[in-house]
Amino acid sequence: MRKLFSLLVMLIGFSQVYAQTVSGTVQSATDKSGLPGASVVMKRAASEAVLTTMTDGQGAFRFERVPSGNYTLEVRFLGFDMLTRSVQVAQAPLNLGVLSLQEQNTRLGEVQIIGRAPLGEQKGDTTQLNAKAFKTAPDASAEDLVTKMPGVQIQEGRIQAQGEEVRQVMIDGKRYTGEDVTTAMRNISSDMIENVQIFDAQSDQAAFSGFEDGNRLKTINFITRKDRRQGYTGKISAGYGTDERYMAGAAINYFKDNRRITVTGLTNNINMFDFSIGETPGGGMRGRRGGWGGGSPVGIINTNNFGINYQDKWGKKLDVSANYNYTNRDIVNDQYRFRDFVSDEAGLQYKEDANNRDREDGHRLNMRLQYNINENNRLLVTPSLRIQNDENSINRTAETFDLNGTLSESQNRSSSDNTTFNFNNNILYSKRFGNSGRILTTNFNTSINNVDGDGFQFERTQNFEDPERDVLRDQYIRLDRKNFSWSGSTNYSQRLGEKSRLQIEYSIGNQKRDSDRRTYDYVETAGDYINFNTPLSSTFKSDYLSQNVGPSYQYRNDKARLQVDARYQFATLDSDSQFPVDLDPLKRRFNNFLPSAEYEYKFSQSQNLTINLRTNTNAPSVEQLQEVLDISNPLQARIGNADLKQDYQTRFNMRYRNFNAETNRVFFIGMFGTMTNDYVANSVYTNSVPEGIAEGYELRPGARLSRPVNMDGYYNVRSFFNYGQPLNFISSNFNVNGSVGYSRIPGMIDEQTNYSNNTNLGAGFNISSNISEKIDFTVSTFSSYNIVSNTLRTTQNNNYFNQNTNLRYNWILWKDLVYRTELNHQYNGGLSAGVDKSFLLWNMSLGKKIFKDKQGEISLSVNDLLNQNVSVRRNITESYVEDVQSTVLQRFFMLTFSYNIRSFKGAPAMEENTPGGPGMYRGRPGMN
DSSP states (O other): OHHHHHHHHHHHTOOOSOEEEEEEEEEETTTOOBOTTOEEEEEETTSSOEEEEEOOTTSEEEEEEEESEEEEEEEEOTTBOOEEEEEEEOSSOEEEEEEEEOBOOOOOTTOOEEEEOOOEEEETTEEEEEGGGSOOOTTOBHHHHHTTSTTEEEETTEEEETTEEOOEEEETTEEOOSSOHHHHHHTSBGGGEEEEEEEEEOOHHHHHHSSOOSOOEEEEEEEEOGGGSEEEEEEEEEEEEGGGOEEEEEEEEEEETTEEEEEEEEEESSSOOOOOTTOOTTOHHHHTSOSSSOOOOOSEEEEEEEEEEEEEEETTTEEEEEEEEEEEEEEEEEEEEEEEEOOSSTTOEEEEEEEEEEEEEEEEEEEEEEEEEETTEEEEEEEEEEEEEEEEEEEEEEEEEETTEEEEEEEEEEEEEEEEEEEEEEEEEEEEOTTSSOEEEEEEEEEEEEEEEEEEEEEEEEESSOGGGOEEEEEEEEEEEEEEEEEEEEEEEEEOSSSEEEEEEEEEEEEEEEEEEEEEEEETTTTEEEEEOSTTOEEEEEEEEEEEEEEEEEEEOSSEEEEEEEEEEEEEEEEEEOSSSOOOOEEEEEEEEEEEEEEEEEEETTEEEEEEEEEEEEOOOHHHHOOOOBOSSTTEEEOOOTTOOOEEEEEEEEEEEEEETTTTEEEEEEEEEEEEESEEEEEEESSOOOTTSSTTOOOOTTOEEEEEEEESOEEEEEEEEEEEEEEGGGTEEEEEEEEEEEEEEEEEETTEEEEEEEEEEEEEEEEEEOSBTTEEEEEEEEEEEEEEEESSOGGGOEEEEEEEEEEEEEEEOGGGEEEEEEEEEEEEESOOTTSOOEEEEEEEEEEEEESTTSOEEEEEEEESTTSOOOEEEEEEOSSEEEEEEEOOOOOEEEEEEEEEEEEETTSOSSOOSSOOSTTEEEEOTTOO
16 A cells, blocks of 8 residues: 555655646627637647647636647637738747637528528537527527537436436536526516527536536526627516416516626416516416426415526635525425235235325525636635425324225324525545646535424224224424535646646534423323324434545546546444434444546547546434334335445446537437445335334234335436437528337335346437527427336236327417417326326417517417316336326416516517528628
């Protein structure tokens, strides 16, 4: 070990070739504005070596570790002429200053020019798409725009790009601060956008150090038009309808160079979680998607929401962004649930009717402060705060039954009132030691997560096998949970030569958890909850400490990049419990080797392949560790397991991208896989509870007790592809996509191992219009067939099919009449009896543009015209298959007034994203 350490020290101190930084700024020659997202290429004259990068939000670029020599510099940006310049790199940093690009300008007198708008281009691992090639309605949002683009789709209310959920949004290279991607997209108008970039963004740690850490996020970066960077946009809307449905909302965006401010407000009872400038009259299907990460909302939801997003540059060195959001929400959701158990008992099943009432009141604050101290030193601070109160009540009627009839029937109600406080702060510092190629990066994170609450539970369960064992329970529960964690890391990297680097990393993290749950039985003579119930109470503490150390090696040339990492991890997990049983403290030690690797190969500027392998461990949660019996649903009881170990996870992904700019054809294929050892699975007991687990507790007939255990054999593999191209004969863009997935979930049923296997096959297509500014439509469909099998009870295998088809159509008719319609048809085959298999959700509106500038509109809309809307979801676990049907918002009519706000410096008040034509652009003399 000592010899290895000495060798590493020698390697760090060894540098073969001196190399320098090359920097500059790309601007428009017309108005001197920076051009974010421009492609900058350096080609070495003496070899075939090529260096590539893109400009940031201000048009600045920087190359690191450029060997001395003569180069040809090429700068490209859509809509501008390419700039070419000879550059000589010597033994000193080189600042090229301002590089001005001339706008492409076609002048043919009074002749109208018609040509095809280029779809975009592939820049290494970044797909850049030209917004002018995708026609949208005049008042559309960025979300409407991107869902027309190849490889972008909406699945279960979440936006996906190239088969992965979009986790981050940027505007001109700067992060949109906040947790909700869809809110960010809906509050950017499509007519502001010049280009859209889709890529896997590095974490701040990786961007500072130059070494991958496996924490990339699928990101969409919107590059705005230079004539849309000063001014304001927005929408104000109010409506009232049948069944006392109402909606009032406003969204205002202010832009001035680096400063961007967005203010939104909303009150409604039509399941809108946020308001945006692209909102359709009456809310539409888009507005009723879930917030904070998407998801389709269920129930009838009243929401009051206020948000503000701020982004600016203070002075020359400090970039500041912040986001605040307040949400008050009431949810009414009645659910029917049917479970088909994997069991020895023939036909053992469970059904439930539940009335759920929730009230949420929450504040969220996120900030990002980046201080560029000088050329070699940077500091990033990212604090976040969340305070939320949740009041919940459930009235549930449930029963278990088999082929012979009902076994148990339970009527129970529960209520809870919990307050959550969460604070997180991360400090990241990076120092570059001049031009030596040495970089030091340090990171420190702290997190506090506390939950304080209480609740009541009442149960009346009938035992049809033995009525003497009927249960009547009335209890009060007090919960106090405190979690504190901190972590830190230090990375030091050194250039070894012209094409290689070495990094040494050390990290440490600590999670301290303290959970106190106390249950009291109601004493009728005292009229209060005073009888302490020890078996249903627990105090539990855990302390998880992990340390990682190891090297990373990186090699890159003009075609390929390879990074190999090796980490040794030492971790300890200590836990202590006082009751229900006073146990001796548990101390466990874990030693793991955590390798990882990443390989990227550029076949050309338009073809790119990336392969990634990562390993990591995850500690069990306090809820999984705490051995307290949870019988809030007495027929589906749960208990923790203090003997759980951390799991060991291996992740693999492969991505291939090909973008032919000449034919506008796009192809993407990806494969993503996860394998987990010591996976935290469920061990289910159906007949009796083993000795030592939940002492004194007896299962109700047909009921189940679940307990987490560690098991090997978890797999999840899926692949996704997308192919897109223009269809000129119908003036539209066409995309076809497909997926293949396989998952294996281990579990135990009465001490016997069961693997639940699910194979998923999916395919679909999307057609979006590019006809004119008056007609905008998108048609999409996706079908999925699932094959479910169990290794333990093969007679209970189950296959099912679902298909989701959507149509969105906007048509500007005679005299500024606007017709909008949205149809969503869903078919579910192979579900349980009593669950609706299919429905057609049809929304439409007819509006009239008013005022001289046509920015006002009065519209009459109807949601769910056919009154068929339902919500059906299938869940698959290692011990059962479940179908859930929930309350949804159904038919109502609404009269709405909306007013669009558009004002940009030096630009018309209202302008469509593209001037029109079948996959074409049209221009007047002297214009693009």
